[in-house]
């Protein structure tokens with residue numbers, strides 16, 4: 001008899017919920033942690049088995065674990081959680097960030113590039129990646145690090161920010177680019193990656209076209225036209241140098257990820273992704 005595959009989503013936020021729903025459709029049993037007792041009902045309604053982060057029961061049937069939990073000042077809470085579990089999974093994935101690469105002056109970075117991260121986020125991520133990797137090595141399980149660039153998709157996008165008045169049209173810097181990826185393409189990669197059996201795999205997550213804030217916003221606003229009345233900008237005069245975001249400039253290569261998935265991205269650039277979101281009014 002085939003046993004049902006089961007995954008624990010350590011931290012189940014934006015990516016976790018969309019991935020979990022895809023996995024349910026593929027016959028997986030999905031467990032998902034939350035720190036908020038009141039969120040358990042919502043997780044149940046999604047079809048997941050909620051696990052209260054502060055009071056975990058033994059999760060002996062879990063075969064796969066994916067952590068979406070970002071590093072905290074204290075270290076990595078997702079890793080601390082898993083260390084306390086008696087039975088270890090055979091596959092572990094850690095969602096990291098391309099902030100580990102730091103500033104590459106607009107050059108392309110791939111999985112072999114130097115990790116120059118100097119921001120608190122970049123440094124925290126490097127520490128977490130290292131801690132997860134060392135621990136996973138001792139468990140002798142398959143271990144994946146997936147370094148994500150800016151995540152966007154339904155209900156998390158530039159349209160949403162424009163409507164809420166949290167977009168900052170004055171935030172711009174000549175020749176500054178950043179990479180992003182649509183959540184559907186993240187999940188396509190992740191579903192496929194669950195069958196990886198190598199002891200260590202490292203992938204970047206990005207689309208084909210790094211672009212500036214201005215390019216992305218310009219396209220989104222052109223789609224919006226006059227359909228949306230904007231609230232007054234909240235941040236009129238931000239000093240760019242105060243944004244750690246603008247201190248780093250890099251283009252993230254997705255070549256390895258695309259070769260692994262074996263097909264083109266559903267949303268190769270922000271234009272296809274935003275057009276789809278706009279047409280379906282997912283904001």
Ligand SMILES: NC(=O)c1ccc[n+]([C@@H]2O[C@H](COP(=O)([O-])OP(=O)(O)OC[C@H]3O[C@@H](n4cnc5c(N)ncnc54)[C@H](OP(=O)(O)O)[C@@H]3O)[C@@H](O)[C@H]2O)c1
Nearest residue numbers: 011012013014015034035068070077095097148149150151
């Ligand atoms: N947003 C981006 O553009 C971007 C870019 C690169 C990488 N990333 C990283 O990619 C991962 C997935 O992104 P996402 O957007 O899906 O994240 P998300 O929506 O913030 O989800 C992460 C979930 O983890 C739980 N969590 C957070 N801190 C925790 C802690 N200290 N202890 C226990 N649980 C904790 C939270 O759930 P509860 O509150 O229910 O416990 C939260 O919903 C995250 O690590 C994110 O930082 C994001």
